[in-house]
Amino acid sequence: MNKTTILVATLALVSFGCGDSGGTGGTGGTGGEGSAVAVTIQFAAKVGMADFECGETYDNLGANSTSLQLDDFRFYVQDVELKNAEGDYVPVELDTDDNRWQVENVALLDFEDCSELGDPEMNGVVTGTVPEGTYDGLRFAMGVPVDLNHDNPSVAPPPLNVGTMHWDWQGGYKFLRIDSGNIMVNMSNWRMHLGSTDCDGDPLAGGTTMCTNSNRVEVDFNTFDPESDTVLADFAAMVEGAALDVNQDGTPFGCMAGPSDGDCAPLFDNLGLPFDGSEPEVQQFFSVE
Numbered sequence: 001m002n003k004t005t006i007l008v009a010t011l012a013l014v015s016f017g018c019g020d021s022g023g024t025g026g027t028g029g030t031g032g033e034g035s036a037v038a039v040t041i042q043f044a045a046k047v048g049m050a051d052f053e054c055g056e057t058y059d060n061l062g063a064n065s066t067s068l069q070l071d072d073f074r075f076y077v078q079d080v081e082l083k084n085a086e087g088d089y090v091p092v093e094l095d096t097d098d099n100r101w102q103v104e105n106v107a108l109l110d111f112e113d114c115s116e117l118g119d120p121e122m123n124g125v126v127t128g129t130v131p132e133g134t135y136d137g138l139r140f141a142m143g144v145p146v147d148l149n150h151d152n153p154s155v156a157p158p159p160l161n162v163g164t165m166h167w168d169w170q171g172g173y174k175f176l177r178i179d180s181g182n183i184m185v186n187m188s189n190w191r192m193h194l195g196s197t198d199c200d201g202d203p204l205a206g207g208t209t210m211c212t213n214s215n216r217v218e219v220d221f222n223t224f225d226p227e228s229d230t231v232l233a234d235f236a237a238m239v240e241g242a243a244l245d246v247n248q249d250g251t252p253f254g255c256m257a258g259p260s261d262g263d264c265a266p267l268f269d270n271l272g273l274p275f276d277g278s279e280p281e282v283q284q285f286f287s288v289e
Contacts, residue, residue, distance in 0.1 A: 037130055038129055039130055045073050054073075054111070054113050072177055074165060084131075091130075094126065095127045101123045139219060144173045170201065170209055176192065178192040194257050198212035199211040200212075217273065229288050248261055260276075
């Protein structure tokens with residue numbers, strides 16, 4: 001396990017009988033063959049070995065051991081799946097009863113409670129169901145599905161109605177938002193906003209918006225025990241090798257996912273995303289413990 005970690009996702013499976021869902025049967029359930037099991041994917045934010053706390057300052061980050069006060073940390077996940085005993089990935093059917101954090105196949109994880117752009121409510125779980133069975137793998141993406149990414153947030157259902165997690169209808173949503181300091185006061189504070197770029201089309205006219213750079217972070221753990229393993233994602237690992245105290249002229253401080261902003265290059269590499277035609281390394285933002 002990489003010692004620098006940022007968010008923790010622990011999956012706990014709880015069985016319940018909810019009728020026939022086409023499952024294959026297996027261990028851990030009491031509803032018999034075809035019943036479903038409830039899944040709680042629990043997330044917690046960390047910076048290195050420390051828990052993330054909104055407004056706290058963290059030292060020794062990036063190439064130049066920079067200190068940052070982190071005031072915002074939010075991201076979307078989509079297409080969460082578990083791998084069953086046959087080696088097939090099974091979608092987690094997300095709960096939407098709370099009408100707050102999940103809709104269709106996307107969920108918002110929110111760990112900030114002090115940002116001027118956020119709110120005091122936080123969410124650290126993804127909940128849903130899968131067919132009863134044995135699962136030993138996990139995959140998901142950090143992002144918003146293409147068919148939802150260019151909706152109008154003013155009329156979209158939660159959690160896609162959060163204006164501060166949206167750029168514009170053509171660009172779509174910010175899949176990841178991390179801010180250092182109050183950017184409403186000081187626009188030179190460091191930030192990381194990740195979303196799709198170089199998008200063409202007019203969603204307002206009903207046209208399909210195609211983006212050259214999708215920038216969805218694909219995560220696939222072939223070995224993962226939902227009952228004991230933890231998914232770790234690490235802010236310090238994401239900024240490893242990045243000079244956080246240096247900024248390319250003419251660009252915002254940090255990285256706003258601009259395809260010509262050289263400050264984004266090491267961050268994209270650590271996320272496993274291509275940048276400026278480069279072949280990405282294996283992502284190191286997420287790992288399993």
